[in-house]
Amino acid sequence: MTTTVLYTILSLSILGAIMAVILYIVAQKFKVYEDPRIDEVEDALPGANCGGCGYPGCRGFAEAMVKADDISEFNCPVGGNETMKEVARILGQEMEEKDPKVAVVRCNGTPQNRPQTSQYDGPSTCAIEATLYGGETGCHYGCLGKGDCVEVCEFDAIFMNEETGLPYVIDENCTACNACVTACPNDIIELRKRNKKDRKIYVSCVNQDKGALARKVCKVACIGCGKCVKVCPFDAITMENNLAYIDPVKCKLCRKCVEECPTHAILEVGFPPRKKKKEATEKQSAESQDKAKN
Amino acid sequence: MITKIQEAKVLRTFSKGGVHPAEQKLSADKAIEKAGLPKQVSIPIAQHIGAPSTPVVKKKDQVKAGDVIAQSQGFVSSNIHSSVSGTVAKIDQVIDASGFRKPCAVINVEGDEWADGIDTSADLIRDITLSAEEIRQKVLEAGIVGMGGATFPSHVKLSVPEGKEVDTLIINGVECEPYLTSDHRVMLERAEEMLVGIRILMRALGVEKALIGVEHNKPDAIAHLKNMVEGEEGMEVYGLKVKYPQGGEKQLIQALLDREVPSGGLPLDVGVVVHNVGTALAVYEAVQKNKPLIERVVTVTGKSLAKPANLLVRIGTPVKDLIEAAGGLPEDTGKVVSGGPMMGKALQTLDVPVVKGTSGILVIPEKEAKRTPEMHCIRCSRCVTVCPMGLEPYLLKQLAQQERYEELEEQSVLDCIECGSCSFTCPAHLPLLDYIRLGKSHVNQIIRNRKSK
Amino acid sequence: MNNKVLTVSPSPHVYENTTVRKLMYGVVIALLPTLAWSVMTFGIGAIIVTLVSVVSCILFEYLIQKFLLKRQPTISDGSALVTGLLLAFNVPANLPVGIIIIGALVSIGIGKMSFGGLGTNPFNPALVGRVFLLISFPAQMTSWPIPKGFNTGYVDAQTGATPLGLLQEKGEATVSQVMESAPSYSDLFYGQMSGSLGEMAGFVLIIGLIILLYLRIISWHIPVSIILSTGIFTGILWLADPTQYADPLFHILTGGLLLGAIFMATDYVSSPMVPKAMWIYGVGIGLLTVIIRVFGSYPEGVSFAILVMNAFVPLLNRYIKPRRFGEEVQDGQ
Structure with a gap:
């Protein structure tokens, strides 16, 4: 009886010792050296693995930054300046501050503004609809309304409004990770500079058709008339392919162009109400704001 | 080879997959009618695969039927001619069958005057006087493209590159798409001209052998053609088993000659060139009658259409004119398709013009227009069974949906001919082809990027 | 309009x-x-x-x-x-x-x-x-009622052993001795034996197979490969020693083999997608069934065999691909 116990203990101990030696040798032989700073940098990152930086997950981003000599070209859109400063400190580099950004949906083609001309019946994704044809309305540039942008958002920062059929960005949640921008087949969503109080002035249209056609297919389309370009005191507005574009950096939020636009294609968001003269304009933007908040 | 085929008593067909959609050839016994001249035509400047042509007319120009309005650019490109006489109203963006706005020459029709040198008589000219090179030049000038729907410029397919050898010309009279009957009627009514056209194609390619493949659901056309080719050296007519997609080039070549076009290759790689019966007729008209490709036979059909018809239509005629000629748009219309129901494109407006590749206009009633809600894949493997290219559509769809493009490429997604057999047969109504098509375009993009690097 | x-x-x-x-x-x-x-x-x-x-x-x-x-x-x-x-x-x-x-x-x-x-x-x-x-x-689960035509008895019905059960418990006896007490082939074919509710009668199951094939619900590959491989493997054993091993027909007609081959193994979700893989799957089931029946401790093994092969299906789907069109260029000359 005692010998059985003895033998058992003995054989198991020897077996254990041999295994330990083998494990040790294997672990030594296949040891992979990893820069300890990668872990440190990864810890400093938000850990959302959103891919907004263009790398597969935060780990991949950390590896790339540790490998690079200069990290000024890198940016974690989610963590923003604070995170990047922390990363720079770990890697012993300087980091310039970057302007925080926010996603902006540049289409206001609600069913009222942009009447439906056909009905799409297929998989409910913009990607497939965009390869099939120009969309359910006469406007072949605008929002397709199938919500690919909502699908890819990791931060619940964008949602589809059932009534207008358009996506709206919740500014507080948006991290400017760029996921929705790449998901949109029509390039409607743009990352623009985040202003104080989340105020925005932008051309809410991407239609490049000639004026007459653009106006026919959508009431609030940019018709490329150029009035805004003339009125802008800061040269912030450019006109290309029948479409106005407001440079978010040059724009000083004076709101002159908003009043000037004949189709109300330029929207102002987050401003206090104006005096009664411009009620119509204000109503327009206020409406869209209300919808956004719904 | 020929004798082997002749001996075979059973009808030939391709070996892999295939489906049997209901034939619905409603207009099979309707003779080709000349459609009335439209008031206005919009002729797309680019109606073919390859480089777009450049317009050579401008607003207020007077044109005659047969005048060049856009010149081909580069080798893989094609001329565009005015199909009517009248005044150019504008060069504008018009929605075409692709679903996008494309530049079109909009012409107001005034009278019906034809350009000089075009023989509009109905006399049959049998003697072929031109050399192979001259034929190619004529085909190029006449703006002839593949009329089965792919619209690949025909002169390119007639120029055999160095190092390749062609021994057989195949004439595609399969018309495997349900509903469509335009090729069927051409084979019945214009057989003599078509055979001269085939002779011309044979001379251009320098081949001694031409096989005409016709599906067995057109026994009258097979009998008629068999009658006609008697005494014609090197031409043979074959009845084929009815199975979709037999009209696919690769499938047809395999059915007739038992040669397999290699993955990623062309029929040229197995010594074959395939032309559609409509193209053969157009080649006859171009070479013998000096008439460019400005009109074609279009089947206008649909279950609730009053008078399904086969119409001879000028290129650029709006689809709504054709539907009007076929008895007007039915009340219960849900969808209008340009082409056949398996591979055709659904139209978003009826102002879309007829182009060189429009083989039919199909009006689908509302109750058949909508898709059935999709369910979960039950892995029944029907899609694998019916795929004529030996692919696994269920897997390709999954990979495309998960954006796993590299694996998608490994699984030969680019071999897909987009015939739609998988979506057609799926009991769970999954949008298989839709996602495969999306995946294909991504993989193509990735390959292009790789090459440009 | x-x-x-x-x-x-x-x-x-x-x-x-x-x-x-x-x-x-x-x-x-x-x-x-x-x-x-x-x-x-x-x-x-x-x-x-x-x-x-x-x-x-x-x-x-x-x-x-x-x-x-x-x-x-x-x-x-x-x-x-x-x-x-x-x-x-x-x-x-x-x-x-x-x-x-x-x-x-x-x-x-x-x-x-x-x-x-x-x-x-x-x-x-x-x-x-x-x-x-x-x-x-x-x-x-193994007290099988004896078939005695339509009756209203339920739990108290008389029970008996299945033919495969008899074979399993034969001990030192030879197969032919067991066969004397086992039902005849026509009894097996018409279901006059003890067994599970739906597994005994070969001919009704084959009618079911014909219906499935006629309605194009399943392809023939899986049932044929299972039945064929079971026949071949048991045939080899039977030819080697007819006194120890039962003949192939007995194995095919008894137990749940036909039910398994026709209805259980062909379940869409848990069977392979490609004919080539279906053959491997079917032969695997046949082989495992024979091994369990002849050498295992259970008299019947079809269910286990199918479950084991089910586990291989994802692997088969991944590595067995259909022949792509134009994959290897055939000599068309």
């Missing part, structure tokens, strides 16, 4: 008239001859077992989808009905009602819903239930 809003969708624009529901009810139709024959041989017990199994399978699917997964219940697609029928076919016709309900719960709950429902279950749900019952309730 231009004001009409047209529908635009990607091609194709016509569809074959098949649905998941039609396929499932096709299977049910193919199972009906067997059910009718079972009722005629085993009497009221067959009806009770089948009813309880079908009702509880459908009920469990409904309850799980509605209350646990909070999804729209999909019981109308008929897959729970098929599972219920198959589970009933795989148990004795005198099984206590409570045990059947447990089997149904395991089939639907563990075999199907825990993996995500129809289309995602790696194993045949009915077999999962059956094997669970076989291991948990071996006595009840």
